[in-house]
Amino acid sequence: MARILVLEDELMLNEMICDYLVSNNYECVGVKSYDEALDLAYDQNFDLWVFDVKIIGGNGFELLDSLRAASKLTPCIFTTSLNSINDLNKGFLSGCDDYLKKPFELKELLLRVQNLIKREFSHKNEKVENLDNNYTYDIATKTLKKNDKQVKLSKKESDLLALFLKNKNRLITREEIYAQIWDIGEVPSELSLRVYIRNLRIHLGERIISKPKLGYIYVV
Structure with missing residues (x-):
């Protein structure tokens, strides 16, 4: 219940x-x-x-x-x-x-x-398996693992990855990312967002595609 x-x-x-x-x-x-x-x-x-x-x-x-x-x-x-x-x-x-x-x-x-x-x-019960090179990501706990060992991500990087995985192959605008990832009272930073994207690409390769002046797409 x-x-x-x-x-x-x-x-x-x-x-x-x-x-x-x-x-x-x-x-x-x-x-x-x-x-x-x-x-x-x-x-x-x-x-x-x-x-x-x-x-x-x-x-x-x-x-x-x-x-x-x-x-x-x-x-x-x-x-x-x-x-x-x-x-x-x-x-x-x-x-x-x-x-x-x-x-x-x-x-x-x-x-x-x-x-x-x-x-x-x-x-x-939702788990994303085999993202690339033996990576898995548990959306419920927002945990990225490689070969069953947890990969260290910042909270915003983990939240951003969860957002991408829930919206595969869909353009997510920067404004949508700011609204979902940055806490109330925080000032969104495009420079910080680029850093988070770069760090995620270390693990996920080029699945995260940048669309200049629009946003990003996680491609599967």
């Missing part, structure tokens, strides 16, 4: 969400504050987080940003009454996987939950 952490400071809505998810065969833990959610997300394993943005003791964007910085990769859905494009962008830059505007139907939330958990369970 998949476990879901729900952060919602409106008690009635919190209980409605949890009761509905439980009735659909999920285990659900509901909390109301930033600190409660932070402690549980660090200490316990969940398959999905559902975070409100305006919460007691902080906000959901900052919470998820802190968890992502600590390499907590559990998928997350934001629920919020904020509806500007800047808020949407901030949510995705902090590392969320989906964004649901209030008010919403519980059925819609359930559909999004089902989609993300299905994807997460699939990724947990």
Whole structure:
């Protein structure tokens, strides 16, 4: 049974969400504050987080940003009454996987939950074999190995490789890479990106193709 952490400071809505998810065969833990959610997300394993943005003791964007910085990769859905494009962008830059505007139907939330958990369970078993010269890459743990020995990559190099492998043979623009790889508040650097690409090519050869002024393609 998949476990879901729900952060919602409106008690009635919190209980409605949890009761509905439980009735659909999920285990659900509901909390109301930033600190409660932070402690549980660090200490316990969940398959999905559902975070409100305006919460007691902080906000959901900052919470998820802190968890992502600590390499907590559990998928997350934001629920919020904020509806500007800047808020949407901030949510995705902090590392969320989906964004649901209030008010919403519980059925819609359930559909999004089902989609993300299905994807997460699939990724947990997904391994890319034989990238080149006996290399393997585990997307779930973001670990590159050669002959079963781990290859040292920086966090951004590992995140970038995961992004390429999930988007094989598709052009990924620099803007998309910046949004996915750089943390909120960080200033993206084209020079740094080139260094990460060069380091990955040491292991993967010329599979990563540069498209001037556009972006990069991982070719298989």
